[in-house]
Amino acid sequence: MPRPISAILNLSALSNNLKVVRHYxxxxxxxxxxxxxxxGHGLARVWQSLATTDGFALLDLNDAIFLREQGWQxxxxxxxxxxxxxxxxxxxxxxxxxxxxxxxQLATLKKAKLETPLDIYLKLNSGMNRLGFSGExxxxxxxxxxxxxxxxxxxxxxxxxxxxxxxxxxxxYTFIEESCKGILVExxxxxxxxxxxxxxxxxxxxxxxxxxxGASPNGHVTTLKDTGLRPVMSLHSKLLAVQTLEAGAxxxxxxxxxxxxxxxIGIVACGYADGYPRHAPQGTPIIVDGIxxxxxxxxxxxxxxxxxxxxxxxxxxSKVELWGENLSIDEVAAAANTIGYELMCALxxxxxxxxxxx
Ligand SMILES: *Cc1c(COP(=O)(O)O)cnc(C)c1O
Numbered sequence: 227m228p229r230p231i232s233a234i235l236n237l238s239a240l241s242n243n244l245k246v247v248r249h250y251x252x253x254x255x256x257x258x259x260x261x262x263x264x265x266g267h268g269l270a271r272v273w274q275s276l277a278t279t280d281g282f283a284l285l286d287l288n289d290a291i292f293l294r295e296q297g298w299q300x301x302x303x304x305x306x307x308x309x310x311x312x313x314x315x316x317x318x319x320x321x322x323x324x325x326x327x328x329x330x331q332l333a334t335l336k337k338a339k340l341e342t343p344l345d346i347y348l349k350l351n352s353g354m355n356r357l358g359f360s361g362e363x364x365x366x367x368x369x370x371x372x373x374x375x376x377x378x379x380x381x382x383x384x385x386x387x388x389x390x391x392x393x394x395x396x397x398x399y400t401f402i403e404e405s406c407k408g409i410l411v412e413x414x415x416x417x418x419x420x421x422x423x424x425x426x427x428x429x430x431x432x433x434x435x436x437x438x439x440g441a442s443p444n445g446h447v448t449t450l451k452d453t454g455l456r457p458v459m460s461l462h463s464k465l466l467a468v469q470t471l472e473a474g475a476x477x478x479x480x481x482x483x484x485x486x487x488x489x490x491i492g493i494v495a496c497g498y499a500d501g502y503p504r505h506a507p508q509g510t511p512i513i514v515d516g517i518x519x520x521x522x523x524x525x526x527x528x529x530x531x532x533x534x535x536x537x538x539x540x541x542x543x544s545k546v547e548l549w550g551e552n553l554s555i556d557e558v559a560a561a562a563n564t565i566g567y568e569l570m571c572a573l574x575x576x577x578x579x580x581x582x583x584x
Contacts, residue, residue: 229495229528230464230543233577234550235267237275238584239456243438244276246454250421251428255280257303257414259435260289266501266570267439267459271581273298276438281323283433287313294320303347306357307331314338325349325383327357332367336374343378346371347414350405352384352398361405368409381412381431390419390444395427419443422453441566447554459570460550461502461577464543465514467493468534477531478523483508490534494546497528501572502548506562513547515540 247256258279259265264272269289273282273296281301282293290302307325308314311334317324318340326332327349335344348371351358359367371377384402386395402415412430418437420427436442440457442449469477469491477483477491492514498504502525510521517537521530534540549555555566562569 228578230466231495231500231577232462233573233579234460234462235271235579235581236456236458236460236551236584237272237581239440239458240267240272240275240438241278243440243455243458244279247421247432247434247437249454251416251425251432254416254428254430254432257281257283257301257431257433258438259283259305259433261285261305261435262571265435265439265567266573268579269293271579272458280431287316287322290322291316291320301345308334311338314340317344318342323347325357326371327351327359329359332371335376336370338376340376343374343376345379345381346377347381347383348411350382350384350402352386352401352405354385354387354398356385358384361401364405365407365409368411381414382406382409383414386415386417386420386424386427389417389424389427395420395424399424399427417443422449436567439570441554441570442556445556445560445565447556450554450556457549457551457555459555459573461496461500461548461573462550463494463496463546463548465492465532465540465546466495466529466542468541469493479526480524483523483531490538491522492532492534492540492544492546494530494532494548495528496530496546496548497526499527499574500577501569501574502530503559503562503564503569503572505564506558510561511553511557513553515544515546516552518553 256279258276260282261284263269283303283305285306301323303323323345325347349358389395414431416427416432418434421432440455471485473487475485496502504525508522514537519533519536522533523531549558559566559569
């Protein structure tokens, strides 16, 4: 038998979350973002549960080709565009929409020999300062793109740096409005946070990622309350061992935990090599045998320790939920000083995955 750890994917929750996005942005079309192996859930496992989406947005050309080979005919958007001139015949053959975010991409696309012109997403750098053309350049770049025989439909894209926090979107939004005066094309601006909290940004195409997987864009569990969004991934395991300790005992590497009184602890079959964050401090919430408790000591490669004081009935083989339907990934991430995005993307390949519908 394999180790008792598994990631359980509720594919009904995924389809539900896409419906929730439609409810929030009823007039927009939806690019379901499935980069990073569908945020760690496994592209091959989950894409069909999102098949009512209007398009898929991703980074890797191989993933785009995979979807086409599976029979997906609706649009596919490459969020970073192409990386080599030799990618372009594949974009042409598989009818992929490409982001164009720099001068090299635009020049290379203009020079290419294509069977059919490509649809492009022209990216404006509106303050994130990662990808995109400057505000001043934008109008000229648009005209240049419009004049190319290799370019068919043009959509304007930009990305918000602070849609999930109190800084908000207003400055970037105003910048976009001003830089794109007279550029009369469809727009795609909104990520998950903007979909939930800034409806003025929805425009023609929205780009949800994290909320499809049922976690919060800002890391606060409470923000998803009453949205109807549901977690897709649950990480489950079991207790491998129980230790009954006297006061003054040490637990785990580096003796990080020192018992103050006699206590029972459980050893869980889950460690950082499964994707559980090693920097999760003791006190990180965890559910054992249906009861909320917390971790103690350092997370090891294959195991971690929990306090069994709140769950005296728990014993060897008791069930453990590391995150999921009863314990939000956002809470675990917050305790570990990170975000749900990182935890789900870091799920290790060695963890068996089981999918179900509810
Ligand atoms: C990843 C990504 C998204 C989705 O972001 P979420 O916060 O997960 O909704 C949207 N747009 C672009 C360009 C991205 O790279």
